[in-house]
Amino acid sequence: TCGFVAIVGRPNVGKSTLLNRILGQKVSITSRRPQTTRHQVMGIKTEGEVQFIYVDTPGIHIQTRDRNKAINHFMNQAAVQALRDVDCVVFIIDRTRWSDEDQVVLQRLEHVAAPVILAVNKVDRLQDKASLLPWLQGLGARRDFAAIVPISAKQGSNVAELEAEVAKHL
Numbered sequence: 001t002c003g004f005v006a007i008v009g010r011p012n013v014g015k016s017t018l019l020n021r022i023l024g025q026k027v028s029i030t031s032r033r034p035q036t037t038r039h040q041v042m043g044i045k046t047e048g049e050v051q052f053i054y055v056d057t058p059g060i061h062i063q064t065r066d067r068n069k070a071i072n073h074f075m076n077q078a079a080v081q082a083l084r085d086v087d088c089v090v091f092i093i094d095r096t097r098w099s100d101e102d103q104v105v106l107q108r109l110e111h112v113a114a115p116v117i118l119a120v121n122k123v124d125r126l127q128d129k130a131s132l133l134p135w136l137q138g139l140g141a142r143r144d145f146a147a148i149v150p151i152s153a154k155q156g157s158n159v160a161e162l163e164a165e166v167a168k169h170l
């Protein structure tokens with residue numbers, strides 16, 4: 001079996017960090033600066049009979065008035081293309097925030113037929129741990145997510161659980 005999994009989210013939520021964590025090596029560039037990933041980065045992980053193919057998409061984001069408009073457009077197009085024919089989408093947000101940019105990403109996923117798993121990343125940096133559970137419970141109202149999984153891509157916490165959720169759809 002072979003499965004395509006797209007990793008999507010606004011810039012800086014930790015897409016590249018997650019891909020590197022899953023693959024156990026540094027194949028994708030991570031940076032504090034948004035938009036470091038200009039091109040799609042693919043990674044393949046073989047686990048028994050199952051082959052996962054992850055596509056780290058350039059960030060989908062709101063286009064601004066800046067000079068890089070053409071690049072922004074290209075990146076948005078590439079991100080949307082990557083969502084065609086995937087078996088599963090991992091949509092990442094940053095802790096207990098929901099920004100306008102996250103909303104834009106969610107809108108882009110509206111017509112995606114594949115199951116969407118929501119990963120709530122950077123929980124290691126969460127100040128108020130008690131706020132996490134009610135936040136996770138409320139997220140289901142935004143879309144019928146296949147699963148909602150809190151993770152720390154950086155520390156690796158709960159990433160195996162996320163991969164197990166992904167594996168259900170391949």
Ligand code: GDP
Nearest residue numbers: 011012013014015016017030031122152153154
């Ligand atoms: P991308 O733009 O979505 O690909 O985001 P990156 O993977 O490049 O990560 C952006 C920044 O967030 C980097 O400085 C990462 O080290 C940091 N980061 C990513 N995941 C985590 C996490 O789980 N915890 C913490 N504390 N930082 C993270």
Ligand code: MG
Nearest residue numbers: 015016029037
């Ligand atoms: Mg990246």
